[in-house]
Amino acid sequence: MEIEKEIQKRIEEMEKETYEFPARFSPKDYMIWGLVVAVSLIVVILGAGW
Structure with a gap:
């Protein structure tokens, strides 16, 4: 399979x-x-309440 060849190539x-x-x-x-995660969580929480 193609993916197995690619994995082996990367390991080597x-x-x-x-x-x-x-x-x-x-x-x-x-x-x-951390800032990106915090802002994303705030946006999700605020968006869920609308």
């Missing part, structure tokens, strides 16, 4: 010594994520 790429992992989330990233 990540197992290479030269693979560069993405940067970790910074505290700023977590604050932005």
Whole structure:
């Protein structure tokens, strides 16, 4: 199957010594994520009451 080939290809790429992992989330990233979640929840709650 095509998906199995793609999965295997990605695993092999990540197992290479030269693979560069993405940067970790910074505290700023977590604050932005939290703000987006909070605003979304407020919009959903306010929208449910209308």
